[in-house]
Amino acid sequence: MTASADSKVGADGRRWPKLGLATVLLLVTSSPAFAWAAERVGYTEPLEVAAERTGAETTGWYAGAFPDYTVPLGTIPGGGDILLSGLIGVGLTLVVTVSIGHLLREHK
Amino acid sequence: MHIPDGFLDLPIAAMFAVLTAGAVGVALKRLNGELPNERIPLLGVVAAGIFAAQLLNWPIPGGTSAHFVGGSLAGILLGPWLGVLAMVAVVTIQALVFGDGGLLVLGANLWNMAVVNVLVGYAVFRLLEHRVPVGRVFLAGWAGVTAAAVFVGLQTGLSSAFAYQLEVTLLVMGGGHAILGILEGGITHLVYRFIREARPDVIGGRRIGRAGGVEE
Numbered sequence: 001m002t003a004s005a006d007s008k009v010g011a012d013g014r015r016w017p018k019l020g021l022a023t024v025l026l027l028v029t030s031s032p033a034f035a036w037a038a039e040r041v042g043y044t045e046p047l048e049v050a051a052e053r054t055g056a057e058t059t060g061w062y063a064g065a066f067p068d069y070t071v072p073l074g075t076i077p078g079g080g081d082i083l084l085s086g087l088i089g090v091g092l093t094l095v096v097t098v099s100i101g102h103l104l105r106e107h108k
Numbered sequence: 109m110h111i112p113d114g115f116l117d118l119p120i121a122a123m124f125a126v127l128t129a130g131a132v133g134v135a136l137k138r139l140n141g142e143l144p145n146e147r148i149p150l151l152g153v154v155a156a157g158i159f160a161a162q163l164l165n166w167p168i169p170g171g172t173s174a175h176f177v178g179g180s181l182a183g184i185l186l187g188p189w190l191g192v193l194a195m196v197a198v199v200t201i202q203a204l205v206f207g208d209g210g211l212l213v214l215g216a217n218l219w220n221m222a223v224v225n226v227l228v229g230y231a232v233f234r235l236l237e238h239r240v241p242v243g244r245v246f247l248a249g250w251a252g253v254t255a256a257a258v259f260v261g262l263q264t265g266l267s268s269a270f271a272y273q274l275e276v277t278l279l280v281m282g283g284g285h286a287i288l289g290i291l292e293g294g295i296t297h298l299v300y301r302f303i304r305e306a307r308p309d310v311i312g313g314r315r316i317g318r319a320g321g322v323e324e
Contacts, residue, residue, distance in 0.1 A: 003285060007195075013239050017152075017153055020149075025160075032167065033159070034164040034165050038167045041167040044283060045109065046284030047111065047115075050264060050276060051115070053276050054276055054277070056114075056115055056269040056270045056271075058113060060112065061113060064205050068206065068208065082163065086163050087164075089160075089201060089206065090156045093157045094152045104139045105141075105144070106141055
């Protein structure tokens with residue numbers, strides 16, 4: 001690879017994480033629309049179907065700080081709950097995985 | 109796909125927690141001191157992207173919905189062991205912070221989505237490299253999520269909460285996800301194709317060199 005090609009890839013290398021994060025934010029901001037649409041058709045996952053057929057019930061002793069992607073502040077209109085939960089989750093995931101990456105990084 | 113507390117018998121939950129701990133231990137051992145700095149942002153972006161993609165419940169007319177799981181994509185983009193760790197982070201945050209998946213059954217959920225989904229998806233991707241070069245990413249996405257669902261079917265079907273109705277749980281989980289897996293395979297294929305065109309050097313198994321170039 002030539003020096004100029006190297007520098008081009010290097011420049012992209014600095015830019016692509018920002019583009020990737022912008023895409024992630026786009027996904028999160030579209031989540032209220034998906035939640036609304038899924039609600040309209042009746043959201044049922046296969047595991048819920050199996051539980052219904054066999055009579056299985058959850059114990060539900062731990063709900064988390066943001067139960068089922070809601071927020072403790074109360075309902076936020078327009079799907080704001082899932083949007084805020086999504087932003088918190090994405091932020092946490094980034095922090096945790098980048099920290100794991102730093103712990104595992106190669107020794108030079 | 110996320111199993112809540114109460115669905116699995118404790119011995120089954122414990123067994124899969126031990127298996128998961130073993131797989132995560134192997135991943136940490138393989139990667140410790142080996143991860144190039146240049147791949148750390150990719151790890152963060154892929155994991156965050158999978159978290160965000162799992163938020164999207166795709167409405168399917170007829171009264172069902174599915175969400176992208178992303179284990180195969182993580183394995184393909186990050187490589188198998190880093191993919192496992194990325195999915196471990198996503199699924200653990202979902203359980204601890206959002207109550208999505210139980211805590212007592214976290215080991216089983218990690219086994220299904222962070223170990224089986226990632227490793228089966230990656231294995232299919234690599235095995236079909238020369239035989240099915242065009243459709244292998246789709247098949248990897250489909251196979252990974254279906255294999256994970258079959259494990260959910262096994263774990264629940266062998267538990268008292270599901271009255272040991274293994275045939276029901278396997279049929280609903282395996283059969284249901286074999287169909288819903290078409291969506292998983294399609295999204296995996298599209299995301300992979302986009303990234304391969306835009307940044308081929310970040311695909312798993314390749315390594316970004318010190319100057320930013322690709323080292324095979």
